[in-house]
Amino acid sequence: MTAVIYARYSSDNQREESIEGQIRECTAFAEKNGVTILRHYIDRAFSAKTDNRPEFQNMIKDSGKHLFDMVIVWKLDRFARNRYDSARYKALLKKNGVKVVSATEIISEGAEGIILESVLEGYAEYYSADLSEKVIRGMTENALKAKYNGGALPIGYTIDSERHFQIDPLTAPFITEAFQQYDEGATMTDILDYLNGKGVKNSRGLPLNYNSVQHLLKNRRYIGEYTYHDIVIPDGIPAIVSKDVFDRVQNRLLENKKAPARHKAEDDYLLTTKLFCGYCGAYLCGESGTSRTGNVHHYYKCVSVKKKRAECHKKPVKKDWIEDLVVNETMKMLNDDNVIEAIVSMLMDLQDRENANLPMYEQQLRETETAIQNMLNAIQQGILTKSTKSRLEELENAKEDLETKISCEKLAKPRVGEEFLTFWLKRFRKLDVRQKQHRKMLIDTFINSIFLFDDKMVITFNYREGTTVIVFADLQAALAGRKVGSDLDCLTAPRRRGLRIVRDGIFMPSLIHSVAPAFPHKVHGLCGAPIFASPCGSPRFACKPIANRGFA
Numbered sequence: 235m236t237a238v239i240y241a242r243y244s245s246d247n248q249r250e251e252s253i254e255g256q257i258r259e260c261t262a263f264a265e266k267n268g269v270t271i272l273r274h275y276i277d278r279a280f281s282a283k284t285d286n287r288p289e290f291q292n293m294i295k296d297s298g299k300h301l302f303d304m305v306i307v308w309k310l311d312r313f314a315r316n317r318y319d320s321a322r323y324k325a326l327l328k329k330n331g332v333k334v335v336s337a338t339e340i341i342s343e344g345a346e347g348i349i350l351e352s353v354l355e356g357y358a359e360y361y362s363a364d365l366s367e368k369v370i371r372g373m374t375e376n377a378l379k380a381k382y383n384g385g386a387l388p389i390g391y392t393i394d395s396e397r398h399f400q401i402d403p404l405t406a407p408f409i410t411e412a413f414q415q416y417d418e419g420a421t422m423t424d425i426l427d428y429l430n431g432k433g434v435k436n437s438r439g440l441p442l443n444y445n446s447v448q449h450l451l452k453n454r455r456y457i458g459e460y461t462y463h464d465i466v467i468p469d470g471i472p473a474i475v476s477k478d479v480f481d482r483v484q485n486r487l488l489e490n491k492k493a494p495a496r497h498k499a500e501d502d503y504l505l506t507t508k509l510f511c512g513y514c515g516a517y518l519c520g521e522s523g524t525s526r527t528g529n530v531h532h533y534y535k536c537v538s539v540k541k542k543r544a545e546c547h548k549k550p551v552k553k554d555w556i557e558d559l560v561v562n563e564t565m566k567m568l569n570d571d572n573v574i575e576a577i578v579s580m581l582m583d584l585q586d587r588e589n590a591n592l593p594m595y596e597q598q599l600r601e602t603e604t605a606i607q608n609m610l611n612a613i614q615q616g617i618l619t620k621s622t623k624s625r626l627e628e629l630e631n632a633k634e635d636l637e638t639k640i641s642c643e644k645l646a647k648p649r650v651g652e653e654f655l656t657f658w659l660k661r662f663r664k665l666d667v668r669q670k671q672h673r674k675m676l677i678d679t680f681i682n683s684i685f686l687f688d689d690k691m692v693i694t695f696n697y698r699e700g701t702t703v704i705v706f707a708d709l710q711a712a713l714a715g716r717k718v719g720s721d722l723d724c725l726t727a728p729r730r731r732g733l734r735i736v737r738d739g740i741f742m743p744s745l746i747h748s749v750a751p752a753f754p755h756k757v758h759g760l761c762g763a764p765i766f767a768s769p770c771g772s773p774r775f776a777c778k779p780i781a782n783r784g785f786a
Contacts, residue, residue, distance in 0.1 A: 377462035
């Protein structure tokens with residue numbers, strides 16, 4: 235029989251070492267009973283009172299593949315501490331031909347085993363509920379005494395030996411100054427820069443962010459108010475900020491909440507972190523401005539130009555126009571069946587390369603099965619010797635071993651079928667590009683990076699998750715005619731609305747294309763550069779460097 239081990243520890247009084255003990259005893263149980271272990275499913279710091287456990291859900295899902303016969307747990311309370319969840323998921327596993335077995339609790343197969351298992355599950359649920367009540371009771375007693383009950387410790391406080399809050403003389407002055415500055419008109423960003431400049435860290439030892447400052451300015455503990463659930467104790471802890479200053483800060487936060495949030499402006503710019511300047515390589519960030527008529531205009535602007543860090547002449551580009559252009563080009567690519575077929579082909583090949591063991595094991599299994607069949611044919615013809623019997627046993631053992639290895643590989647790296655990949659990619663064709671959420675999904679999935687010039691742009695598309703952004707040095711090399719790799723090359727295309735679009739087919743070299751037909755077999759007699767159709771639409775042809783004004 236084949237099995238998987240499920241191990242878990244909750245966040246209350248257990249540690250990582252308990253996982254090792256569970257796996258050790260489950261493995262010993264499997265070896266004693268001749269069971270082959272395929273995989274371990276481990277949930278760390280997850281309570282069994284809920285079924286919202288990642289590895290637990292993966293195990294239930296994998297049981298539908300019929301690759302294992304048994305789930306071994308250290309004790310039944312590792313599987314679930316809720317009788318409803320236990321019955322529900324055991325029934326689901328049973329439907330898939332999988333049984334849950336405890337390595338340390340002896341439960342018979344008869345009717346009395348059913349009663350014993352129900353008692354154990356009921357006791358596990360009782361223990362969980364009783365422990366929860368005891369913990370809540372203890373924390374409530376702590377709260378009534380204004381003691382620290384755990385969680386993130388506010389900046390400016392320390393905890394003494396009796397678990398009471400005390401003012402930290404090192405960081406408390408910075409909190410007082412932060413409230414004072416905001417009360418006098420400073421912005422959240424000013425406060426953030428001030429605190430990070432002073433080296434103030436959060437409870438995890440990391441620099442503060444915008445949300446940290448916002449939470450800090452709203453924290454009522456700074457005026458001495460202790461709160462735990464429904465328990466509120468005024469002056470329960472030492473105050474760092476006066477009540478008057480705190481109230482004025484809250485009023486100003488409320489006023490600013492109703493005003494337009496400048497720090498959220500980038501949420502509306504879908505190409506943020508993907509759009510780069512073609513001249514200096516810097517990000518193009520979103521900006522807005524109001525005209526004399528009162529209309530608000532949104533556009534992307536090079537960071538170098540905005541902050542005058544370098545001599546860059548990149549002009550701003552209208553937000554809606556550039557986003558529409560990118561979305562339309564992406565949809566045009568997805569509507570090409572040849573592109574979809576090429577992507578699927580590459581993904582299937584990628585899966586084969588990433589899991590080289592599975593095809594090898596499957597080939598060995600086919601060869602072994604053929605050898606077994608040949609041996610059986612020989613036995614049917616009367617050829618039966620000691621060597622024949624010994625060889626047949628070797629082949630049977632090899633077949634069993636290969637089947638186990640194949641099951642392990644399929645559990646570790648499940649293979650996605652060609653039909654599903656094609657179906658998934660073609661689903662993107664049904665997106666409504668007028669909806670912001672659909673446009674964002676399209677850009678996040680397929681756009682890797684965009685390099686924007688005043689007269690052309692280069693789009694690189696993702697072909698698998700985790701593809702790195704093409705660096706600007708590679709782009710410059712490609713534009714200069716020096717091929718950097720099989721994934722990057724570009725050709726200039728005809729003008730469209732004053733912009734020449736260059737689409738980089740990063741999916742595979744055969745997908746590198748442009749809007750205008752290129753003639754790579756025609757080259758200039760002097761410089762050797764390719765000659766292509768003139769962008770003005772006339773039947774003339776032009777040398778690429780001359781058209782791009784690369785050199786005279």
